[in-house]
Amino acid sequence: MSRNGHLRSTAPTSHEARPLPSLDHPGLSDARLLPDAGFAACWDAVVLPDGDKNRIAQTVAAGFVLRRSIAFERLPLHGVVLLVGPPGAGKTTLARGLADRLAKLISGAGQFAYLEIDAHTLASSSLGRSQQAVQQLFDTTIGEAAAGGPLVVLLDEVETIATDRVQLSFDTNPADVHRAVDAALIGLDRIARTCRDVLFVATSNFPTAIDGALMSRADLVLPVDLPTLQARKDILADTITALAKAFPRARRLLVDDLLDQAAAAAEGLDGRQLRKVIAAAAGRSAVSTVDPGEITLDNLLVAIGEAARGTP
Numbered sequence: 471m472s473r474n475g476h477l478r479s480t481a482p483t484s485h486e487a488r489p490l491p492s493l494d495h496p497g498l499s500d501a502r503l504l505p506d507a508g509f510a511a512c513w514d515a516v517v518l519p520d521g522d523k524n525r526i527a528q529t530v531a532a533g534f535v536l537r538r539s540i541a542f543e544r545l546p547l548h549g550v551v552l553l554v555g556p557p558g559a560g561k562t563t564l565a566r567g568l569a570d571r572l573a574k575l576i577s578g579a580g581q582f583a584y585l586e587i588d589a590h591t592l593a594s595s596s597l598g599r600s601q602q603a604v605q606q607l608f609d610t611t612i613g614e615a616a617a618g619g620p621l622v623v624l625l626d627e628v629e630t631i632a633t634d635r636v637q638l639s640f641d642t643n644p645a646d647v648h649r650a651v652d653a654a655l656i657g658l659d660r661i662a663r664t665c666r667d668v669l670f671v672a673t674s675n676f677p678t679a680i681d682g683a684l685m686s687r688a689d690l691v692l693p694v695d696l697p698t699l700q701a702r703k704d705i706l707a708d709t710i711t712a713l714a715k716a717f718p719r720a721r722r723l724l725v726d727d728l729l730d731q732a733a734a735a736a737e738g739l740d741g742r743q744l745r746k747v748i749a750a751a752a753g754r755s756a757v758s759t760v761d762p763g764e765i766t767l768d769n770l771l772v773a774i775g776e777a778a779r780g781t782p
């Protein structure tokens with residue numbers, strides 16, 4: 471209520487930041503406004519085969535624009551993008567970066583917000599009550615945020631919330647798990663029909679464990695695979711460039727031949743492992759332990775070899 475007794479509108483004015491739900495909401499692990507500098511860094515850091523990143527961003531943005539203008543009955547886009555691939559391939563990083571990119575590409579739609587859902591907390595913290603928790607998540611937490619303007623929702627590791635009901639046995643899984651999956655799909659459908667400015671980005675390592683009804687609602691299923699030779703080289707170069715900002719001697723390692731050798735040796739490593747080998751390499755000598763800029767190529771290759779064999 472304002473001082474002169476009028477009810478104050480809940481819609482933010484152009485000077486007011488859009489309100490975000492508190493992180494006390496069950497299942498919600500992050501809420502922020504977009505664009506976001508941290509997410510822009512995610513977009514810059516994630517390396518995909520040539521041209522893929524821009525194609526993905528533009529396809530997602532085109533879907534978003536179409537959904538705003540054409541009725542669901544005519545163009546049944548649910549606003550669901552599914553990123554599938556092995557662990558450490560960059561799905562979550564890509565999803566966060568994509569949220570930032572979308573907000574920048576569709577800058578005329580108003581202030582974007584971003585919510586990240588951690589389905590694990592929903593499933594475990596509310597055993598026996600997960601259906602209710604899922605319903606509340608979609609109807610209240612996501613629904614209210616969606617009513618406030620354009621929204622991107624990350625459903626990380628979505629198989630937790632949309633487990634394939636066909637594979638669930640009623641003997642080992644309480645009926646509540648089945649009902650929770652139903653609730654997630656009903657919630658998703660309701661938002662897809664009523665809030666045309668919402669994009670769900672879902673990620674999964676286990677596409678075969680995802681309920682078929684969710685798969686069929688995905689407008690786009692994008693494989694995010696282990697990095698190619700060129701991508702491995704780019705990821706190593708990016709990590710060493712970051713290292714050199716703090717430890718300038720690392721600049722020595724930014725040589726084409728040397729990066730080619732390291733990238734070839736790193737076949738089979740995921741993006742997460744690739745970035746971590748820098749720390750393992752630094753720990754291999756007393757000098758580079760104190761100044762990681764002093765990592766030698768030999769130690770980098772040994773660390774890569776150990777990571778590739780899975781031995782520390």
Ligand SMILES: Nc1ncnc2c1ncn2[C@@H]1O[C@H](COP(=O)(O)OP(=O)(O)OP(=O)(O)O)[C@@H](O)[C@H]1O
Pocket residue numbers: 515516517518555556557558559560561562563564673674675697701705740741742743745
């Ligand atoms: N393709 C890539 N390009 C650049 N960095 C990457 C890539 N893949 C992974 N990384 C780096 O590895 C780390 C882990 O990535 P991320 O969490 O996005 O992977 P994920 O596919 O979501 O893994 P998980 O399935 O285990 O959740 C991040 O620091 C990220 O920057």
Ligand SMILES: [Mg+2]
Pocket residue numbers: 561562563626673
């Ligand atoms: Mg992830």
